[in-house]
Amino acid sequence: MKNFLIYPLLLLLGIFFVIPIGNMLLYSVYNTKVETHLPKTANAFKENKDVYEAYVLDLKDENSIGIVNYLNHYYSGSRGLILKTRNNIEQFQPPYKQSLEEFDERYKDSKFWSMLENETHAFTLENYKMIFSQFDSVYFQILYQTIYLGICITCITVLISYPTAYYLTTIKNRWLFLICIFSVLLPFFTSYLSRLVAWLVLLQNNGLINQFIEYIGLSKIALMNNTLGIFIGSIYVLLPLAILPIYTTMKKIKNEYYKTGQILGGNKIQVFRYVYFPMTAIGVYNAVILVFMSVIGFYLTPALLGGSKGKFIAEQIVYNIEQTLNWGLATALTSTLFFIVMLLFGVYTKLNRGIIHA
Amino acid sequence: MINIQNLNKVFKNNCVLKDINLKINAGEFVTLLGSSGSGKTTLLNCISGFETVSSGNVYIDDILINSVPSNKRNVGMVFQNYNLFPHMTALANVEFPLKLKNIPATVSAMEMLDKLGLSDHYNSYPDKLSGGQQQRVALARALVYNPKIILMDEPLGALDLKLRNELQLVIKNINKQEKITMLYVTHDITEAFVMSDRIAILNEGVIQQFDTPKEIYKNPVNQFVKDLIQSAFYHIEELQKMIT
Numbered sequence: 001m002k003n004f005l006i007y008p009l010l011l012l013l014g015i016f017f018v019i020p021i022g023n024m025l026l027y028s029v030y031n032t033k034v035e036t037h038l039p040k041t042a043n044a045f046k047e048n049k050d051v052y053e054a055y056v057l058d059l060k061d062e063n064s065i066g067i068v069n070y071l072n073h074y075y076s077g078s079r080g081l082i083l084k085t086r087n088n089i090e091q092f093q094p095p096y097k098q099s100l101e102e103f104d105e106r107y108k109d110s111k112f113w114s115m116l117e118n119e120t121h122a123f124t125l126e127n128y129k130m131i132f133s134q135f136d137s138v139y140f141q142i143l144y145q146t147i148y149l150g151i152c153i154t155c156i157t158v159l160i161s162y163p164t165a166y167y168l169t170t171i172k173n174r175w176l177f178l179i180c181i182f183s184v185l186l187p188f189f190t191s192y193l194s195r196l197v198a199w200l201v202l203l204q205n206n207g208l209i210n211q212f213i214e215y216i217g218l219s220k221i222a223l224m225n226n227t228l229g230i231f232i233g234s235i236y237v238l239l240p241l242a243i244l245p246i247y248t249t250m251k252k253i254k255n256e257y258y259k260t261g262q263i264l265g266g267n268k269i270q271v272f273r274y275v276y277f278p279m280t281a282i283g284v285y286n287a288v289i290l291v292f293m294s295v296i297g298f299y300l301t302p303a304l305l306g307g308s309k310g311k312f313i314a315e316q317i318v319y320n321i322e323q324t325l326n327w328g329l330a331t332a333l334t335s336t337l338f339f340i341v342m343l344l345f346g347v348y349t350k351l352n353r354g355i356i357h358a
Numbered sequence: 359m360i361n362i363q364n365l366n367k368v369f370k371n372n373c374v375l376k377d378i379n380l381k382i383n384a385g386e387f388v389t390l391l392g393s394s395g396s397g398k399t400t401l402l403n404c405i406s407g408f409e410t411v412s413s414g415n416v417y418i419d420d421i422l423i424n425s426v427p428s429n430k431r432n433v434g435m436v437f438q439n440y441n442l443f444p445h446m447t448a449l450a451n452v453e454f455p456l457k458l459k460n461i462p463a464t465v466s467a468m469e470m471l472d473k474l475g476l477s478d479h480y481n482s483y484p485d486k487l488s489g490g491q492q493q494r495v496a497l498a499r500a501l502v503y504n505p506k507i508i509l510m511d512e513p514l515g516a517l518d519l520k521l522r523n524e525l526q527l528v529i530k531n532i533n534k535q536e537k538i539t540m541l542y543v544t545h546d547i548t549e550a551f552v553m554s555d556r557i558a559i560l561n562e563g564v565i566q567q568f569d570t571p572k573e574i575y576k577n578p579v580n581q582f583v584k585d586l587i588q589s590a591f592y593h594i595e596e597l598q599k600m601i602t
Contacts, residue, residue: 259408260441262428264455264499274454278445 021338028127028332034119037067042120051113052096059086069324074126075115081106127332139316139333146313147340149227150296153234157291158284160235161242165283168243169250184243192237196304199233200224203305225307233305234295241294242287249283285352289345296341313337359384359539360405360507365414367400367563374400376563378414382556384506385537387530389550391586392560398543401560402509405541407431418506434500438512440492442484448495449480455503470498474528490521494528501532507539514549526553547590551575559583 035042037058044054058064059082072079081104085092092099100107118126131139168184171177187195202208203223210220223229257279261271299314306312313333320330360382367375374397382388390398403409405416407428416423423431442451449467456463471480474494484492493513500508510529514522530553533540544550550557551571558568559582567579575591578584 254439254441256437256439256441257443259406259428260435260437260443263406263408263431263433263435265429265432265458265503267427267429270458274458275443279443281445 024331024338025335027327028335029124030122031119031124031126031328032122033067033070033328034116035122037064038116038120041116045117045120050096051116052100053094055116056085056089056092056096056100060089066325070326071115071119073130073324073326073329074119075112077106078112078115081112124328127328128336130329131332131336139329142311142313142316143333143336143340145311146296146337147344149230149311150292153231153238153295154288154292156231157235157238157242158246158287161239161246161287162280162284164239165243165247165250168247184240187237187240193300195237196233196300199236200304203229203232224305227306227311229305229307230298230302230311233301234298237301238291238294241290245286245290246280246283249280249286253279281352285348288348292344293341296337359386359419360541361415361417361420362401362405363415363417365401365404365416366412367397367404367409368412374563375404378563378565380558380565380568382539382541384539385533387533387540387542387553387555389542389544389554389557390560391544391547391550391557393545395562396560397563398545398560399511400563402511402541402543405507406433406435406509432505432507434503434505434508436493436496436500436508436510436513438515440484440489440496440516442487442492442495442499444484447481447483448476448487448491451484451495452498452502455499459503461503466502467498470502471495474498489517490525493517493525497525497529497532501536501538505538507541510540510542512543512545515544515546522549529553547586551590559586 038055040054040058041051043049044051064082064086068079068082071082085100085103088103092103106112118124131137131143134140164184168177168180171180200207204210205220205222207223209223213220223232253276257275258271261275266274296312297314298312299318302312303315317330317333320326320333360380362378362380365375365378366373378401380388390401392398400409404411407423407426411424418431418433442448443454446454448471449464452467452470453463456466468477468480471477474497476491476494476498479487479491479495484495487495493516496513513529514525517525526549529540529542532538542550542553554571556568556570557574559566559574561582567574567583569577574583575587578587
């Protein structure tokens, strides 16, 4: 009977995790954009008919306007080319190939037509090709930067959290403990946006910190609109997420283990290294997972404190969804991030299997 | 071997050990017997170095150890809750003190586990071992680096009667064979009488009597010791009457 309780959970998992993730993966490789907006062209490619004629006929239709931003991703300048062609659509006469090529040289470029043909296939890996075809591609660079910054921010957050959590376990005074734990938990009770705006006030060029720096006779520092701003904002937001799991693990460790380590001949450093730290490692492991998973999805912090766009992949994903309406690329970026995180999670878990067992 | 002179321990104006004088010979098995709060664990902690003494001296082999940190006292200790490190296997737990001292560990640790009948469990984590097995591992860990003294803080307190009897025998055999000085803390009078060469009876931080079990039984020095002995042997005498 007890086993029945698992079914609602599985149902929830299916509805809120498996289906959306599966849908996202499907979206990244399944593309009906060209079929929808340029149906005659797509059909001509499939049935080896006159593509040029079908293309001109499609552009006469209002529906074709929806494709311009999308195609621009795969063939630079195609947005302007299609709009220009649409504006002069009445001047095209058979033979359409010659007419189009005379109208604009770019129609002679086979890459444009092969791109269009590729996009007519329902199943496509174009989005992934775009990310991974070149290591210096903008998407690959941002993906790399997101993971790199994510790892750096996670490391710093955990390094700050560990001694903080340890300090919390050593406080004997009840009031002092309540004040400290409240300080840790306070960010949870405040809106995320409010906290970031508060940081804006502090970190901006004429903010409180820079005013103080100026007051003591030093020159101002750029504390925001750069990577430092992202670091400060992210670490502040993520600290409670790291402190709490480490603290709860530390709290469970009996003082007797420390005594045992000492009586067996270990000095303070040895007892910390061989006894205390391995016993708290599961807390550190959980903190790393929580912080890393959160930071790589950050959007608001880099957008508000990071300045110029494009430091985190989330910004690119939002840009593709809202600005270019390229859901295929957005979902491909999301899926890539999803798989990279899963891979890192797997490797990290494998490396720490001893800790997890203990 | 262990010489405690005029030891006092005060916690926030509360004197928990009062003028303790105790001389324990090498290879002797001495039990600190007393009820909860009598100060027996505090006395053990003063010897192990977990607590500093308020006044008085503790000597091991005629060396004053009052200010020697616990990791340098070469004293082994077995706790009531075993305190096996949960992230280490039984073997790693036993190897641990040897590794700290840079002594080749695995062979000695395996031999010690064999000796205590745990050769099949060397690769098991503590949570997979029974209470008795865990206490054997703890004992192996305390013995493996040949400390001069082993301090035991109610080591069998968490075990059932059968296991307790079994391990009492194991501990006593080790004491006899290895000639290791053992200072054993318990509130179980029968256990103290069965195992000890000498017993120190503690009450409210004061040693009431320090003598052999036989002498304590025959000649209790005061009413407290007399009552303690009577309470322990009352049931046995009643049982004997019923049988005869």
